[in-house]
Amino acid sequence: MEIGLEHLQAEVAAVRLVHDIGRVCAIEGGTFAATGLSHKAARGDIVEIDFPDGRQEQGEILALSGERAVILPGSGLDGLSIGT
Numbered sequence: 001m002e003i004g005l006e007h008l009q010a011e012v013a014a015v016r017l018v019h020d021i022g023r024v025c026a027i028e029g030g031t032f033a034a035t036g037l038s039h040k041a042a043r044g045d046i047v048e049i050d051f052p053d054g055r056q057e058q059g060e061i062l063a064l065s066g067e068r069a070v071i072l073p074g075s076g077l078d079g080l081s082i083g084t
Helices: 006-014
Strands: 022-027 031-035 045-048 056-065 068-073
Touching: 045 068
Parallel strands: none
Antiparallel strands: 022 031, 031 068, 045 056, 056 068
């Protein structure tokens, strides 16, 4: 007896089990650039920023250029460093 779970199976199969991670490559003024996101990101996307002290904040992607995404954090850049 078929219960009709094909639709649910398709939805489960489409769920991404990982998220993309970028690394800070430049800090300039009130923004920073990250590598590793430009292949999936779009201008205006909201990203999660993990600071070395354990703090998490959101930021917005302002621009994409080659391998770099320029991000405006929701608050300051204090504690952010290259490679974070």
